[in-house]
Amino acid sequence: MQQDTAPADGGKLIVITAPLTETIDHAGYFIQMGMASLPLWMEGFLDGKYPKWREVEYNEDGSARYMPAGARLVEAALLREYNPEDIVSCYPDDLDKFIGPRTRAVAVSTHNPLGVTFAAGVYTSIFGSSRMPINSHYARKMFEKIKSNPHRNNFKVIVGGSGGWQITQTNSYEDLGVDCIVEGRAESEDAMRLFRNAINGEALPQQLDVAHPKDRNDILVPTKRTTFGVVEMTTGCGRRCQFCVPDLNPQIDMPKERIMTGVRANVRDGNKQVSLATEDMFIWGQVHTSTPFYFPNREALLDLYSEIVNTPGVEQHVLSHATIAPSVVDPLLIEKLSETLLPKSPLHFPYLSSHPLKKALSPLIGLETGSVRMAKQIMPSKGVPFSIEDWPSVVIEGLRVLNANNWFPVMTLMVGNPGETDEDVMATLDLIYEVERRGLFAFFIPSIFTPLHDTRMEHMRGVAETSELSPLQWQLMMKCWKMNLRPGNYSWWAPAAFRVGSIAVWLWKLRKLNGPNFTWPLLMFASAVPEKLMEKMGKIYVGKPIKTKTRKELLATVRPNQLQYLREDCGDLPDGWKPAGKSLEVLKAEVLSSTD
DSSP states (O other), rough: OOOOOOOOOOSEEEEEOOOHHOOOTTTOOHHHHEEEEEEEBGGGHHHHHHHTTTTOOTTTTSSSOBOHHHHHHHHHTTTTTSSSSGEEEOGGGGGHOOOOOOOOOOEOOOSSSSSHOOOOHHHHHOOOSSSBBHHHHHHHHHHHHHOOOTGGOOOOEEEEEETTTHHHTTHHHHHHOOSSSEOOOTTTTHHHHHHHHHHTOOOOEEEOOOOOOSSSSGGGOOSSBBBGGGGEEEEEOOOOOTTTTTGOEEEEOOOOOHHHHHHHHHTTOOOOOEEESOOOGTTTTTTTTSSSSTTTHHHHHHHHHHHHHHHHHEEEEEEOOOSSSHHHHHHHHHHHHHHHHHOOOBBBTTTTTTTOBBOBBBBBEEEEEOOOOHHHOOOOOTTTOOGGEEEHHHHHHHHHHHHHHHBBEEEEEEEEEEOOOOHHHHHHHHHHHHHTTTTTTEEEEEEHHHOOOOOOTOOOOOSSSSOOOOHHHHHHHHHHHHHHTGGOSSSSHHHHHHHHHHHHHHHHHHHHHHHHHGGHHHHHHTSOOOHHHHHTTTSOOOOOOOOOOOHHHHHHHGGGGGGSSSOOGGGGOOOOOTTTOOOHHHHHHHHHHHOO
16 A cells, blocks of 8 residues: 655665566466466466465565565665665565655666566467466556656656566557666666766666676675575576577676575575576586587586585575586486485476486476577577587487486477478477477477567567467467476376366357467367377378487587597597597507506
């Protein structure tokens, strides 16, 4: 409830906030993912499963006990210049307790304020006539609260985070009451100058691009609790995918001790969970070394993760983003990481995991497409050190290694890429069906192509609306979700209930929303008609078997000058291999001594 009087102390000079749905951390990653994608009318389903999701924790002064890592970064940057008494991070419902006549800047961190990211647009469209995801609804409530504050004329609203581009591209400044969008990191001097200008009452630019730090020593590590215990591990990736925003950033890995500072700060403030923020966990410890980053530094990674999970107070650890090629390069690394991380994983997959307690690991990995032709255009270096020509083999072999060690990744796909043909979609279906045939498993998350701001594909157009999806594209999406739900359909009653429920929702709502191209893929999804029969009827395409290379065959394709970086203890070594850093003479001497 909005207060009638200003805060007794006149309010804080700078107030930092974020949407409630992006701040909560006690219900797990999956509720945040759901709120970012599902339409508002489905909020009740989440309420039923997580009835206490709106409950948050407070510090003694009423400030937020935890905030998204991006908001904490802004706070850490500001604390270099301003007194702690001048700054507060608070939940949206508490803004009126801290905004007063003294307030000069309200900083907002948001990831998906308008619901136009990869998954949000497609799933709100599929499941509801409203295109507004739950997260967007709460973001708008937050902006409305700021906009209607009685002291609004005294302060500037500065928005940062990965969702700022949505406001810029839709020109929603006035609607949301935003003065300035900042693209970039808070450590920048340009960002700090922006706050100085706001405090001095000066006009701000509507949009400001600020530089990314180029040196690891210039990156700040917040020393307060973050949502999900997120601590930054790396920036950038290095694979240079055409659609990716984070890969435009320089490739930097944070020093271990600074990562541990963030971990210990979270534990100190009551967090029991830690997650390292990265675009690819496997590059850590190998950035700017003499070894190419796509040959993981096994010892460094095992040392880092071991110290994290063995830190007193850390009860849970959740993996962030990764790439799949390193699991082919170094399967022993995956095995060793599993031994280290599985005991602290909060994820349990009873019908998938071979772990005694059925624990599992689920990093986020980009699959994007199964079409080699399309992969060459949008992500030619995705599979290095392997050729993109072998992308399907890399995916199958990598998934085999991961599944064998109880890693069941969440893998994203992009449907409707610019220039995508039916043959490209069929190639992706071939790969998905091959995964199923081989008894492998991943959570495949398909979404419609989104031309993200500042990427190399920002001006390209693919499928923009679900109504534009072809029957094959619909089938790809529904086949993925049919496979995703397989672990939950092992009871005797679940398949029948699921089948009836899917058809009922289609009859009630979805057939009108999504058109005739959706009908047969939906019936396939519901298992209402056998897939083989639908194939004979010409209604769906059942992917054809594909021949893939084994790990040994893949390793034989590595460039000769990079063979030295393969690990001997993983086996499958190709002809011509010799370990890095050893001359042929030394190798011969070792061989001779071993035969004496």
